[in-house]
Amino acid sequence: MPKQYLDVFLSKEDFMLKDVLRGFVDKEIMPVRQQVDDDKEHKIVNKILQGLTDLGLQKAPFPAEFGGGSAASVVTGCMVHEELSRGDSGICTAFNVTTWAWTPALAANNKAVLDRFAPDFCGEKLRMGCFAMTEPGGSHGGGGCDIENPSLEGRKIRTKAVLDGDQWVINGQKMWASNCGVADLYCVVCTTDPEKGNEGIALIYVPKDAEGVSFGKDEKKAGMRGDKNHPMYLENVRVPKEWRAAGPGADADLFHNNCVLGRLVTAAMAVGQAQGVFETVLKYTGERIVGNKPIRQHSIAAGMLADMAIGIQTARMSCLAVAHMYDHPDIYGPPISEFMLSRASAAKVYASDMAVNVANRAMELMGAYGYVRDYDVEKYWRDCKIIQLWEGGNQLGRFDVCRGYYDCNL
Numbered sequence: 001m002p003k004q005y006l007d008v009f010l011s012k013e014d015f016m017l018k019d020v021l022r023g024f025v026d027k028e029i030m031p032v033r034q035q036v037d038d039d040k041e042h043k044i045v046n047k048i049l050q051g052l053t054d055l056g057l058q059k060a061p062f063p064a065e066f067g068g069g070s071a072a073s074v075v076t077g078c079m080v081h082e083e084l085s086r087g088d089s090g091i092c093t094a095f096n097v098t099t100w101a102w103t104p105a106l107a108a109n110n111k112a113v114l115d116r117f118a119p120d121f122c123g124e125k126l127r128m129g130c131f132a133m134t135e136p137g138g139s140h141g142g143g144g145c146d147i148e149n150p151s152l153e154g155r156k157i158r159t160k161a162v163l164d165g166d167q168w169v170i171n172g173q174k175m176w177a178s179n180c181g182v183a184d185l186y187c188v189v190c191t192t193d194p195e196k197g198n199e200g201i202a203l204i205y206v207p208k209d210a211e212g213v214s215f216g217k218d219e220k221k222a223g224m225r226g227d228k229n230h231p232m233y234l235e236n237v238r239v240p241k242e243w244r245a246a247g248p249g250a251d252a253d254l255f256h257n258n259c260v261l262g263r264l265v266t267a268a269m270a271v272g273q274a275q276g277v278f279e280t281v282l283k284y285t286g287e288r289i290v291g292n293k294p295i296r297q298h299s300i301a302a303g304m305l306a307d308m309a310i311g312i313q314t315a316r317m318s319c320l321a322v323a324h325m326y327d328h329p330d331i332y333g334p335p336i337s338e339f340m341l342s343r344a345s346a347a348k349v350y351a352s353d354m355a356v357n358v359a360n361r362a363m364e365l366m367g368a369y370g371y372v373r374d375y376d377v378e379k380y381w382r383d384c385k386i387i388q389l390w391e392g393g394n395q396l397g398r399f400d401v402c403r404g405y406y407d408c409n410l
């Protein structure tokens with residue numbers, strides 16, 4: 001196969017890393033991807049996550065003074081998310097959410113948080129982070145998508161942070177967050193006062209063992225079992241005031257930036273899932289004979305396979321193009337803007353709808369073999385649905401697309 005993946009925005013170094021990751025996924029993840037669903041204690045998952053740590057990926061985004069690589073390219077990040085999700089998107093989530101949780105402190109160069117926690121995250125051992133944003137709804141409405149809906153400006157956040165001397169005192173509840181319950185460090189999205197809107201948003205770092213932090217039972221999900229999602233309870237949790245990422249206003253920018261990034265990298269995950277399905281269905285339909293020839297030699301199947309390839313290629317290009325725009329604010333403007341949220345949301349909505357469609361059509365082409373565990377498509381089918389639902393869901397995502405084009409007051 002020629003060495004070209006149609007990833008026109010990747011650098012030479014990105015291609016080299018892509019090759020390494022392909023090799024890792026084929027060797028370490030593909031043979032055990034079916035076992036991840038039953039790996040309740042995450043023995044298999046953690047071994048794979050440790051393998052990625054050994055490759056140096058965990059410390060890559062940290063500054064050189066901590067032994068990191070200061071890696072900040074979102075194009076590279078999207079490529080990494082795609083490659084890992086080709087194998088198992090739950091494992092990809094569990095690994096990469098750590099960087100997501102760290103992004104506000106890294107962007108703000110928060111010395112207090114870096115000095116206290118970065119050496120551990122830059123060590124040899126696997127460490128996990130969690131970006132705890134989502135909350136349950138209540139009589140006030142709120143929770144879920146309302147937390148990250150930019151037009152609500154953080155007014156629906158109910159996790160409250162109050163300054164008491166030189167400490168924050170935090171009370172509230174989070175749910176669904178990836179790695180929640182197993183992560184070592186949490187970036188908790190709080191408000192100092194919901195009435196203040198964006199000015200009240202506070203991103204505060206909380207270690208797992210802080211007094212007053214507790215967790216509920218792991219959620220039972222259809223798929224994405226490589227990622228754990230215990231609810232989190234914060235009761236009079238005290239942390240130093242310096243562990244707030246940046247400060248009033250600046251934290252809101254960092255929060256909205258993380259929403260843009262979340263949509264972009266999960267678009268790349270959907271591309272990886274679809275690529276994994278495509279490789280599986282291509283092989284199967286080349287081997288299984290129906291009506292005297294391989295399935296893929298029937299024109300109706302060829303048309304379906306072509307549509308899958310078109311969807312994957314288009315989604316990959318769209319995702320990498322927006323990541324390239326994000327990486328070049330000098331040309332395309334600041335990443336925290338309605339323009340960038342609109343483009344990232346378009347990439348995520350398109351890619352996640354495409355991945356679900358690809359998984360559905362692949363299952364149809366494989367018949368009963370697509371529906372059983374042994375042939376893997378069933379797993380991707382369960383794993384890919386959540387990308388349509390998280391990060392604000394594709395309905396809010398569509399509103400955010402509109403907001404980049406006109407004054408959309410929904």
Ligand SMILES: Cc1cc2nc3c(=O)[nH]c(=O)nc-3n(C[C@H](O)[C@H](O)[C@H](O)COP(=O)(O)OP(=O)(O)OC[C@H]3O[C@@H](n4cnc5c(N)ncnc54)[C@H](O)[C@@H]3O)c2cc1C
Binds near residue numbers: 134146149
């Ligand atoms: C496996 C998994 C991993 C996750 N990881 C994380 C994580 O790491 N961190 C974290 O904080 N959260 C995480 N989440 C939570 C996820 O981001 C939320 O589930 C998501 O934002 C949507 O919230 P909700 O499910 O409560 O839906 P709801 O808010 O109840 O939305 C329901 C429906 O209403 C639509 N909707 C929302 N707003 C509007 C509107 N204004 N107008 C019209 N329709 C609207 C939605 O698109 C959706 O269709 C995760 C969830 C899962 C299941």
